[in-house]
Amino acid sequence: MDKNEKDVFMKARIKPITIKDLAEKAGVSAMSVSNALNNRGRLSEGTKRHIMKIAQELNYMPNLVAKSLRKAQTRTIGVIMSDSSQYVFSKLLLGIEQEASKTGYSILLANTDQKKDLEIKAIDLLVSKRIDGLLIAAPLAVGEGDIERLKSLKVPFVFLMRTSEFEGVEFVANDNLQGGYLGMKHLYETGERNFGFLPIDSPSGRKRMEGCEKFLLGKNVSIKKYPIESSLPQIGDGYLAMKRLLARGFRNGAICCGCDLIAVGALKTIFEANLSIPEDFRLIGYDDFDMAPYLRVPLTTIRQPTYQIGVEGFHLLINRLDQPDSPYHKIILEPELIVRNSTNKKPLQERHG
Amino acid sequence: MDKNEKDVFMKARIKPITIKDLAEKAGVSAMSVSNALNNRGRLSEGTKRHIMKIAQELNYMPNLVAKSLRKAQTRTIGVIMSDSSQYVFSKLLLGIEQEASKTGYSILLANTDQKKDLEIKAIDLLVSKRIDGLLIAAPLAVGEGDIERLKSLKVPFVFLMRTSEFEGVEFVANDNLQGGYLGMKHLYETGERNFGFLPIDSPSGRKRMEGCEKFLLGKNVSIKKYPIESSLPQIGDGYLAMKRLLARGFRNGAICCGCDLIAVGALKTIFEANLSIPEDFRLIGYDDFDMAPYLRVPLTTIRQPTYQIGVEGFHLLINRLDQPDSPYHKIILEPELIVRNSTNKKPLQERHG
């Protein structure tokens, strides 16, 4: 009878082998099995080997859900970003994942499509799944209230590619101000004096613009005299933003793009208009994604250490798990100017338009 | 005394609110709280509202680990691939993730770096974390023994971008044979009669080559007379493979690449050698990644529905969770030829070399 019931259950859902099953087969207690499996050394080598052998035979797979419940620790971290398929995020994710797997952590991934409400929902879900820590790339919920809420969850978190002035908020980001400055400086040094801007309308994007402005101010030039068209960090939107720039009568000059994808979109617009790079337009991007050297015109850009940001972000998080009371780190990595043909310094020549 | 102990514990590790805490505050049983939270409707609207209000006030977050243990169901699926930062995989992952989040599933991600042993380890780890199902992109452990082992784990799984002849193995892939055929046909129709191959040495890559061969056989041509250099699906390795092709005296003709990244590498080699596309070499890739239209020479390629493969793979998996005994699906999606400038049909002209 009892056996029959069990059989029915077995058919409905396969019952994996448990520690108890092993204990029974091995003729020891569940405790000893647990000790053996976790190599806790409080039992004789003989019984240990015996237990391990049986575990192997039965192809035992520990139930990490039960273990997590008991230990209040999942060995899983949550990673939240807007779109894991975008170059920058995918490299960031790779950095995180590779470091995580080295230390036996798993990654629970959530995309937010740049929606703040989805970000908050994702955070709640992951916290309910009891991740040990949280990495949020380019977070949107960063106001005082958002941070308070995040802190109240009592889960260690680190921001990636985003700075924060708030106390107790750790982050790893690149120096966008410096990056913008470097880019603008380079454009200026090509001899170009007419500029256009296709920035991203985000905190990072604005910081980059600030960097541009800072440089120009040093030359006693106001950035206000130049046309600006904001863009989402996507090819399609960069394409449209560049069209608007053209429509405003901007027919030649140097264009400072918020990221490489925007630069690709701008490049498309420029060629469609039968204008050329670097003759009519010089173009600079941001990120230095893999394809920058292989584009129709190799793209000058500001490289940020995307992969490295992931790696260091993960370490920050793990470090906090180990030492909850260690000081908070705010890490800013240096960007680097990479000059390619899209800002070639060849002397200005005959110009169309 | 007892209180003191608790305080110490509270400092060491924050104890989240539980259903029991809510029950106590609300003056009801844990059962009722559970029923209220899960909207199981076996209690009066009044008490329900009362409970929900308290849950809200205390900012209760359900412990999904406990729930998972109890229900033997995690609402999490595992996704395994070699490198989530590679274009094809990142788009695949996006497709999976977006579908998953729609249905309240989370993604546990693992990269394998193309190593079979890491793939097997990843599978074991995810199964131990009690994922409800598994999606494996371009799996390596696909021999009879591997499949038997996978099946013995009793976790539903679906292969992505990989076919399998074995019974009970579901997959979603594109028709690589057809893709290779289409590509070869196109190259042939440009009038070119000299061919070179830079295939990927993988099952998919070989299928694509088979497709090429099939077409050539129809023209009574043996593929054996043309040079072949295998490559990993990476820019750097494509670059080297193309160098080997040049070194073998292949100075002009049409090159069939195993994927777009290889084509990018080949393109680099070709330009470094001061040769040109499509004059000296015609080039065709596979995948149609985002940047194909914006490369130094816009790349002709075979488009595979990468994102869609992720979407359909997820649905297959979910479908099996709902109906474990439904028939097994083997889904093959059609690829599509996308013609761009790298195989431009302009008449053959003066040739270097």
Add this chain to the structure above:
DNA sequence: TTGAAAGCGCTACCAG
């Protein structure tokens, strides 16, 4: 060196 008991937070089942 080994084992028994208790409990992590939740829900299924049954009784009232």
Add this chain to the structure above:
DNA sequence: CTGGTAGCGCTTTCAA
């Protein structure tokens, strides 16, 4: 409509 009891698989604690 409501609550008590038991148990998911594991580990911690204490006792033998």
